[in-house]
Amino acid sequence: xxxxxxxMKVTAASDIEVDRDALDASIKNFAGDSGGYYAxxxxxxxxxxxxxxxxxxxxxxxxxxxxxxxxxxxGMFWTFLILEVIAWVxxxxxxWGNPGSDMADRAQRQLDRAQEFLDKAAAATASGEDPxxxxxxxxxxxxxxxxxxxxxxxxxxxxxxxxxxxLALLVFFKLIQGFYANTAYEKQYSxxxxxxxxxxxxxxxxxxxxxxxxxxxxxxxxxxxxTISSSIPMLDTFPEDQxxxxxxGNGSANLFTSVANWLNAVIDSAVTAWSDVTRGIxxxxxxxxxxxxxxxxxxxxxxxxxxxxxxxxxxxxPRVAIFTAASLAYIALFGYWELAxxxxxxxxxxxxxxxxxxxxxxxxxxxxxxxxxxAEPVLDLMQTLPAFVYLIPIIAFFGTGNPxxxxxxxxxxxxxxxxxxxxGMRGVPESIKEAAVAFGASRFQLLxxxxxxxxxxxxxxxxxxxILMCLSMVVIISLIGGGGLGKVILEAxxxxxxxxxxxxxxxxxxxxxxxxxxxQGAFRRKDQTD
Amino acid sequence: xxxxxxxxxxxxxxxxxxxxxxxxxVKNEGIGKPEVLERFQCVVGVQGATFDxxxxxxxxxxGLSGSGKSTLVxxxxxxxxxxxGTIEILGRDVSSMSASELRRVRAQQIGMVFQHMAxxxxxxxxxxxxxxxxxxxxSKSKRWAVSDHALxxxxxxxxxxxxxxxxxxxxxQRVGIARALASDPEILLMxxxxxxxxxxxRLQLQDQFKALVAQLKKTTLFITHDLDEAIRIGHRxxxxxxxxxxxxxxxxxxxxxxxxxxxxxxVQGISKLKLVKAxxxxxxxxxxxxxxxxAPRADEGADLDQLIDLAVGSEQxxxxxxxxxxxxxxxxxxxxxxxxxxxxx
Numbered sequence: 040x041x042x043x044x045x046x047m048k049v050t051a052a053s054d055i056e057v058d059r060d061a062l063d064a065s066i067k068n069f070a071g072d073s074g075g076y077y078a079x080x081x082x083x084x085x086x087x088x089x090x091x092x093x094x095x096x097x098x099x100x101x102x103x104x105x106x107x108x109x110x111x112x113x114g115m116f117w118t119f120l121i122l123e124v125i126a127w128v129x130x131x132x133x134x135w136g137n138p139g140s141d142m143a144d145r146a147q148r149q150l151d152r153a154q155e156f157l158d159k160a161a162a163a164t165a166s167g168e169d170p171x172x173x174x175x176x177x178x179x180x181x182x183x184x185x186x187x188x189x190x191x192x193x194x195x196x197x198x199x200x201x202x203x204x205x206l207a208l209l210v211f212f213k214l215i216q217g218f219y220a221n222t223a224y225e226k227q228y229s230x231x232x233x234x235x236x237x238x239x240x241x242x243x244x245x246x247x248x249x250x251x252x253x254x255x256x257x258x259x260x261x262x263x264x265x266t267i268s269s270s271i272p273m274l275d276t277f278p279e280d281q282x283x284x285x286x287x288g289n290g291s292a293n294l295f296t297s298v299a300n301w302l303n304a305v306i307d308s309a310v311t312a313w314s315d316v317t318r319g320i321x322x323x324x325x326x327x328x329x330x331x332x333x334x335x336x337x338x339x340x341x342x343x344x345x346x347x348x349x350x351x352x353x354x355x356x357p358r359v360a361i362f363t364a365a366s367l368a369y370i371a372l373f374g375y376w377e378l379a380x381x382x383x384x385x386x387x388x389x390x391x392x393x394x395x396x397x398x399x400x401x402x403x404x405x406x407x408x409x410x411x412x413x414a415e416p417v418l419d420l421m422q423t424l425p426a427f428v429y430l431i432p433i434i435a436f437f438g439t440g441n442p443x444x445x446x447x448x449x450x451x452x453x454x455x456x457x458x459x460x461x462x463g464m465r466g467v468p469e470s471i472k473e474a475a476v477a478f479g480a481s482r483f484q485l486l487x488x489x490x491x492x493x494x495x496x497x498x499x500x501x502x503x504x505x506i507l508m509c510l511s512m513v514v515i516i517s518l519i520g521g522g523g524l525g526k527v528i529l530e531a532x533x534x535x536x537x538x539x540x541x542x543x544x545x546x547x548x549x550x551x552x553x554x555x556x557x558x559q560g561a562f563r564r565k566d567q568t569d
Numbered sequence: 570x571x572x573x574x575x576x577x578x579x580x581x582x583x584x585x586x587x588x589x590x591x592x593x594x595v596k597n598e599g600i601g602k603p604e605v606l607e608r609f610q611c612v613v614g615v616q617g618a619t620f621d622x623x624x625x626x627x628x629x630x631x632g633l634s635g636s637g638k639s640t641l642v643x644x645x646x647x648x649x650x651x652x653x654g655t656i657e658i659l660g661r662d663v664s665s666m667s668a669s670e671l672r673r674v675r676a677q678q679i680g681m682v683f684q685h686m687a688x689x690x691x692x693x694x695x696x697x698x699x700x701x702x703x704x705x706x707x708s709k710s711k712r713w714a715v716s717d718h719a720l721x722x723x724x725x726x727x728x729x730x731x732x733x734x735x736x737x738x739x740x741x742q743r744v745g746i747a748r749a750l751a752s753d754p755e756i757l758l759m760x761x762x763x764x765x766x767x768x769x770x771r772l773q774l775q776d777q778f779k780a781l782v783a784q785l786k787k788t789t790l791f792i793t794h795d796l797d798e799a800i801r802i803g804h805r806x807x808x809x810x811x812x813x814x815x816x817x818x819x820x821x822x823x824x825x826x827x828x829x830x831x832x833x834x835x836v837q838g839i840s841k842l843k844l845v846k847a848x849x850x851x852x853x854x855x856x857x858x859x860x861x862x863x864a865p866r867a868d869e870g871a872d873l874d875q876l877i878d879l880a881v882g883s884e885q886x887x888x889x890x891x892x893x894x895x896x897x898x899x900x901x902x903x904x905x906x907x908x909x910x911x912x913x914x
Contacts, residue, residue, distance in 0.1 A: 468687075470683055470685050470687040471687045471688075471689060473648065473683070473687065474681065474683055474687035474688075475689075475700070476648060476675075477646055477648060477675060477679070477681040477758075478675060478676055478680075478681070478700060478701040478704055478748075478752075479671075479672040479673065479674075479675035479676030479677075479701065479704050479705070480672075480704050481672060481704075484704055488689070488700070488703075489689060492689070492691045493689075493690070493691065495691075
């Protein structure tokens with residue numbers, strides 16, 4: 040196999056000469072202009088064994104961010120643009136600014152008032168009254184004015200110090216840039232070697248122009264804003280009314296109200312157009328909820344309690360069963376039984392619907408990459424959008440009460456079961472699927488016998504996540520008329536009723552913990568038998 | 570000649586979005602693998618594979634990784650669709666089968682064993698073996714009986730109710746073989762079944778497998794990257810390189826007459842003692858000038874190992890006989906060269 044002529048000679052690392060020519064050509068190709076300089080400094084960096092590089096790039100130090108822009112080292116550009124602007128702001132404050140102006144103004148005002156009192160004193164003496172009161176006041180105010188003046192002077196004398204600090208900072212940042220520039224550029228070169236297509240190289244006019252524009256746009260405005268205390272109002276707050284006028288013409292409402300009005304109209308018309316569909320959805324959700332509520336609240340309380348405790352014992356063992364019994368006792372003793380059952384029915388309905396829709400969707404997304412790509416931003420949105428935002432359209436479309444509350448809960452609670460089902464489906468080993476197909480399994484048999492059983496642990500984790508997410512919505516849905524324990528909390532919040540709020544809060548906490556323990560216990564047992 | 574069970578005619582597989590265009594170009598212009606990649610960004614998996622496998626034969630397909638052997642064998646149960654060419658099982662064209670027909674053929678006539686076992690971790694050993702029958706909707710009592718019988722064939726009685734992960738690698742692969750045998754298929758497809766096992770277990774399973782297949786008379790396509798294994802198991806061997814079948818022949822054929830340097834390099838290290846038979850190294854009777862009186866005699870089917878035993882006990886060459894008649898001789902130099910692999914004197 041090994042041909043003696045092509046055999047590699049084994050050589051000790053210390054004997055190997057570094058081939059500079061190929062590297063030089065590559066570096067020059069990368070750097071473009073002044074490639075020779077960079078070949079030299081890169082060699083220095085490559086040869087260095089210490090921690091700190093010993094090269095100094097004079098142009099990088101002098102030009103600062105302009106250099107990093109011209110070489111497309113954008114991370115360095117932004118960092119040092121900000122740092123240099125900070126230094127320039129200090130210099131500006133020291134040079135043009137008037138740090139003691141506030142104090143000087145105050146001193147002037149105080150002197151004016153002192154003069155006022157002196158005038159009054161003079162008037163009083165003239166009319167034969169006692170000027171002593173006015174003189175006393177004028178004297179005090181004059182004293183305060185002198186204090187203020189002294190402070191203004193002190194601030195003024197600090198200006199020179201501020202300017203010096205700014206200068207020192209500037210020099211310091213320049214030095215860092217000078218020393219760091221070549222190292223940063225060498226890192227960019229290494230990146231460029233790996234991925235030459237998407238890493239910028241050389242020096243381009245476009246980048247120089249871009250850097251210059253950014254520097255010109257950012258630096259003077261910031262320096263101006265912080266240096267001159269009385270600034271232009273345009274720069275302090277965004278001129279939204281003027282901008283609105285620009286779009287809509289003078290006199291009409293601003294952009295915000297007109298878009299909001301338009302949205303109102305759109306939603307109103309959609310509500311009427313879709314009323315049949317929304318009513319259908321409400322009826323469906325209500326049916327599920329009523330069924331659960333009938334079972335939980337309709338049955339005699341000892342039966343329900345017994346069933347829950349036995350379930351806890353079977354699913355998660357005796358300790359959880361004892362905890363469950365204690366929690367149920369707390370809930371019942373404080374009169375929360377009915378409300379707690381309503382809460383469990385609400386959460387249960389939301390979980391049932393989420394799982395019934397979520398698992399098939401997850402299976403589909405697990406099989407089709409394209410469908411998942413489209414669905415992923417929607418799932419992200421469902422989870423990140425604050426609940427209060429989608430409560431409003433839900434009220435518009437579905438009204439208030441328990442069923443719309445369940446819909447809001449579903450929006451928040453469904454994504455985990457979808458995601459984890461899809462994840463589990465994609466994790467099924469290709470080889471086992473192939474074996475099933477090779478033995479003649481149809482698509483449905485493949486799904487039923489291989490994919491779903493192998494994805495089951497992941498699906499179960501998704502269901503558990505969904506249950507917890509749904510529980511966390513209990514209080515929020517009481518805002519749109521959802522009942523149960525959430526309502527207790529909301530009422531306590533409105534009247535700042537501390538005791539009632541705490542007791543209700545604990546009732547919710549115990550509900551959540553009982554459900555979580557039972558579900559987790561059940562899954563853990565399942566894992567062990569697998 | 571016995572009945573042909575599996576027959577491939579000029580089967581091509583080209584992977585990629587523009588496979589059909591590439592296939593046309595290959596047919597019309599005769600371009601090679603690198604040009605296909607360059608012009609169509611398509612990878613050629615199999616190039617013009619043609620062979621027939623008669624009933625009861627173990628046909629080994631040997632090649633290094635990436636030579637297209639796994640791709641080739643997946644055409645037979647249409648896990649992969651050919652770009653061109655025909656594949657027939659028992660005289661029926663696989664490509665023209667409907668989906669349900671194909672599933673039936675897969676479930677009844679083809680058993681497959683995979684390199685990484687591919688057992689279902691959530692099912693017991695018995696249910697894994699019975700899965701091909703379950704697909705065909707066989708009743709549970711029948712399934713269990715068949716699967717227990719199949720497990721008996723591979724010496725796994727007593728492990729029926731275990732989960733696959735409780736078994737060692739060699740035992741898991743025997744479960745895989747039992748699963749392939751469970752539906753009593755005509756054809757066995759073995760995709761590097763023993764490659765992931767340690768050498769001792771591998772040897773053991775190879776012997777066990779060979780005996781089992783001989784007893785059950787299954788037509789077998791056996792993929793391997795190990796020439797020793799191919800020689801030990803196969804009646805015939807096809808050697809693949811870069812998607813092309815370089816040579817097809819009996820183990821002896823391949824070792825004694827390698828088709829090209831690639832095959833020659835492979836067979837260099839193979840021991841010829843048990844492989845090379847007397848008839849392929851014997852010389853004409855007339856080439857020996859001395860007397861053959863009292864010389865040791867051997868049948869033309871005797872292997873080198875037996876010839877050495879005979880030659881050691883005598884000064885004369887060994888006389889080779891066919892049906893009792895002398896047909897040739899093997900001298901000691903000839904024997905030694907034969908051990909080396911038939912190098913020219």
